[in-house]
Amino acid sequence: MGLTLVGVAEGVYERNCVPCHQALPSTLQQMFKRYLLVYSGEKNLKASIKHYLQYPDRSISVMSDLFIQRYGIKSKSWLSDAELDEAIEVYWDQFKVFGRLQ
């Protein structure tokens, strides 16, 4: 399931994404890796996350059917484009592979 975003303020990612995902068995990093497996590049990945947050749907989710059956599909985000971009940017920076391999 995608990210759950609930507020517009400083630290939009921490405020709107992290709290809900803490309750889920699949971490944000694991979800990021699922996005990587499907979408590969940075622009592609960010665009797909943004699209899913704006138009969540079972058919385009990167999560397994079992996960969706158990936790369902997230509700549509009401964050603005700028807020979504900011949150996704933080998410990307936190878990990206670039520069982390040795």
Add this chain to the structure above:
Amino acid sequence: MLVSKNRATNSLLKSEKRSLFRFLTLYVAMVSLLFGLIGVLYYQSAQKLMLSDRRADLTKYAYIQTKRLKLLHHFFDEKRTYPRDPRFVSAIYDIELVPIFSLLEQPQIAFDKEIYIIGDKIHFIKTLDTYYLGAKYLILEVENSGAWLENFWRDVILYGLVAFVLFMLLGLYLAKLFVKPMRNSMVLLDRFIKDTTHELNTPLTAILANIEMMDQEIMAEKNRKKLTRITVAAKMVSVLYRDLTYLILEQEKESIEETIALKALIEERVEYFDILARSKQITIELKLAKVSLVMDRQKCIRVLDNLLSNAIKYNHQGGRIVIVLREGYLSIEDTGVGIAHKQIPLMFDRYMRFNQSEGGFGIGLSIVKKIIDEKGLDIHVTSKEGRGTKMVIVW
């Protein structure tokens, strides 16, 4: 048709040499082009074969590396070390062709190819179906040992040389076929001249002997003029006859070298051609020093007669001829029609004639050149169309 050859026709004329040179140049160019094309195709083929051999190994390596990437992807939280292999180095690129991690020594990558050579390396690109760590492209790099290139050059040099030599031999054979019709026509012309020359001797001798016996003192002026014209014509035919005789018979004979007083001989030959010169109102100016030359007398006469008769034949009505003789130098200069600069190198070729208005076979100057060369003298020609020609012999 079978035709026999004599010594004269065995050597190549300048025009023949030029045709032969053009043919051989074209042939060598075509053969080189063909060999170049075959070489390029063979190079590409050898390269493809080598890459095909390497592809099997590289596909196997790529499979192994993909499995390692899969593991790293799943344990990325704990492990951050990119998998390495002593047999190859690798890199991973995302779908946007941005490098995620690279150990490559040659960073330029042609993503539109599967396998290719770059510098001293070979790149193999595997497109991943599942983007482990976000990687769509896995690039493997191995050393290009160059052994195939050594084999390629060995084959090219060995087989190429053999084939080139064979083609050159074929070229020479074709060149001979190429000049054969030209050569045959000259041999036929030689034979024709030889046959007709024999028939000229008796009537010509009779004409000249009878002219000399005629008493011109008692002859009417009208008849004397007619006799002069007959004499001129007969002497021209006589020069031609002697040229032909020389060409067919005398050139084969051994030279009888003697010391020739050139001044006296030139005066004698000028006297011989005097009637011919007077018929065209040509004045002959002599600037002769006492010079002697060791040479075959008959050959010397052939040279002088031909140069003099040409100077008269190709001169204008009322023209002028200047003959200068000094030690090691003889020049005969006329004020005649001249010859184009580009035709000068061809003027000594046998049967080469540039002016159809005057008779002749075009053999005179070829005889002159042959004698001059045989004696080791040099002949230089300067000419301007419409202004005249200067022939200089130096020794």
